[in-house]
Amino acid sequence: MTIGSEEELEKLKVAGRVVARTLAAMGKALEPGITTRELDQLGRRMLEEAGARSAPELTYSFPGATCISIGPDVAHGIPDDRKVAAGDLINIDVSAEVDGFFADTGASFAVPPTTPKVERLCRDGRRALWSGIRAVRAGGELAAVGRSIQQFADRNGYTLVRNLASHGVGSALHEEPTEIATWHDKSERRRIHDGLVFTIEPFLSLGADWVEETGDGWTLRPPAGQPTVQYEHTLVATPRGPVVVTLAD
Template structure:
């Protein structure tokens, strides 16, 4: 969507903050012995206590309030009986709706004690996200985001999963301008409009280039199999750069 009123912006900031708070609280509860269902229950309570609804559950009948992907799973993992163990790489993706507005955010975490290569992958995953965010500015080509992230990945000897894209968000979870590449895409010719709301969410990997489905209708796996992280913010393109909507209480 393209923001047209201050009221729209305030409501988008509110749902963005709720999603970010859910990730912050869920990640603080992430420890060996907790199940992904217990972690999801925590996220559900955060959303519902703030008057929000899980977007994947509401929009797509996803079997959980949040997506929790562990190790070989890289996206859309279904919460359940899986027990989190030391050294696991866990991605938490939270999207929700309130008052007709949607937001989407995600982050990856290593459960201590961790392997140094996974810690570095997480640090660089955050860096890749910010490299992309720093390209967000109205009037600039959307392609600059993927080009910058691609250059960062190549320089640091990472790969990018090229079939999991950023997307428009706002009045629905996935909307215009549709999918947005977070890798170099010569076919991307569009320009960022002032007030455009969308996500930036690179999937940075130690070797994967694709996401493949598995035995259920939701969970996606790295192909070829390799540790992969995702970091995601919902942003607004402005003349002064990115306005990040998915900031938790106390974050600036």
């Protein structure tokens, strides 16, 4: 989607705040003993109260309002009766449609007690995301996003999952530009135009560069189960830099 007016931008921001606040509430509710189904019910309730519709349900008939993955799973986990345990690394992805506008966000959470290595991975997952966001400007190279994230990962001793990419969003959950690499892709030649709406969502890992589907048609996991985190924002490119719309406040 390309934002063409201030009214469209405000509507996108409404959708962004809804998913951001839902994600924050679900993360706050994480504790040992809660099931991923109960977490998903919380997310569904918050979306419905805000007049939003779950984007994965709406678009793909996903069996849940949100995606919740308990490590070693890293993405597209189906909410069920599995209980969260102390020490779990959990990814929550929330995307929704409000008044015809779609926004998408996600984050990983380590349930205490956890190890310094996992705490650092979570901290650096957020830093990797923002290194990509800071590379965005209208008129710039789309490849700059992945190049910046790759430099951060290399500098800090991490790998990046290379078969999960960022994407255009706004008028649909997934749209052009598709397959935006969050790693250095030498073949990327596209430019970022003014008003372009897209996600940035690197998967930073302690060794994995690939994920595989686990057999349920949805859930993705590194072959060797390496700890992996994902953090995601939806943003709009402007000549002055990015406007991040998936902030809770």
